[in-house]
Amino acid sequence: MSKNIYTGFHAVEERVRRYASEKTHSSVLQVFYSKPGPRVKKILSLAKEAGIQVEESDQKVLDAMVAGLPEREKDHRGIVLTAEGEKERASNSVRLDQWISECPEKATVIVLDSVTDPHNIGAILRSCDQFGADLLVTGERNSTSNIQENDIIARTSAGASAWVPLAVETNLNRTVELLKEHGFWVYGADAGGTSLQSIEFAPKTCIVMGSEGTGISRLLTENCDSIVSIPTCGKIDSLNVSVAAGVLLYERHRQSL
Numbered sequence: 001m002s003k004n005i006y007t008g009f010h011a012v013e014e015r016v017r018r019y020a021s022e023k024t025h026s027s028v029l030q031v032f033y034s035k036p037g038p039r040v041k042k043i044l045s046l047a048k049e050a051g052i053q054v055e056e057s058d059q060k061v062l063d064a065m066v067a068g069l070p071e072r073e074k075d076h077r078g079i080v081l082t083a084e085g086e087k088e089r090a091s092n093s094v095r096l097d098q099w100i101s102e103c104p105e106k107a108t109v110i111v112l113d114s115v116t117d118p119h120n121i122g123a124i125l126r127s128c129d130q131f132g133a134d135l136l137v138t139g140e141r142n143s144t145s146n147i148q149e150n151d152i153i154a155r156t157s158a159g160a161s162a163w164v165p166l167a168v169e170t171n172l173n174r175t176v177e178l179l180k181e182h183g184f185w186v187y188g189a190d191a192g193g194t195s196l197q198s199i200e201f202a203p204k205t206c207i208v209m210g211s212e213g214t215g216i217s218r219l220l221t222e223n224c225d226s227i228v229s230i231p232t233c234g235k236i237d238s239l240n241v242s243v244a245a246g247v248l249l250y251e252r253h254r255q256s257l
Helices: 009-021 038-049 059-065 096-102 118-130 151-156 172-181 218-223 241-256
Strands: 002-007 028-033 053-056 079-086 107-113 135-139 166-169 185-195 204-210 226-229
Touching: 002 009, 009 028, 009 038, 009 079, 009 096, 028 038, 028 059, 038 053, 059 079, 096 166, 096 172, 107 118, 107 172, 107 241, 118 135, 118 151, 118 241, 135 172, 166 172, 172 185, 172 204, 172 218, 185 218, 185 241, 204 241
Parallel strands: 028 053, 107 135, 107 204, 135 166, 185 204, 185 226
Antiparallel strands: 002 079, 028 079
């Protein structure tokens, strides 16, 4: 176990919300702040409700706390959260808000909603690697979120689970909203949508894949800008989710060639 440091509004708020939702706590959290603006005040209120200690500090102290972090994580925006006793994050784990601030003008994000089969997740990661997806996002509660520690995922992905950038988010609806705020067009993969043959993917593309049993959740479906379907000719209902993800990622990649 080690101490992880979270910086920036989104990462700190999501970690606080995750802590508040946990029935038992294996780590000790503390929030330090120097700029009590509206967003910080909201996070402080959530932290206090969750029983997390908060401490006012100054900019220099916060700068010193984040000095050893990767460059993209040093912009703490006046708030830092420390989590003592957490497992150290893998090198390809990213924080969504910081990733978004640096993502290129052309980017591909895959969001998995309640996809739990590790074989499917591994196969999707392999396609992400082969077809140039920039980020894979899973939900913290309903997906297999400990991707880097799962042997089945590692084997099925042929090692891609250690390379493809990964983000685990508490609330996928907020995740999609944040992506949309930063110029992403969100495509939900589901039957009855616009045929993939008619889709021209946006420069910043987010593809949402749902579980094979229930598909994409209702609220997340409503948050999508478009619903896209893969035309098929078989006798069974649909493609396996990992196969469907591979087809969509290939077409996205083909259009960029």
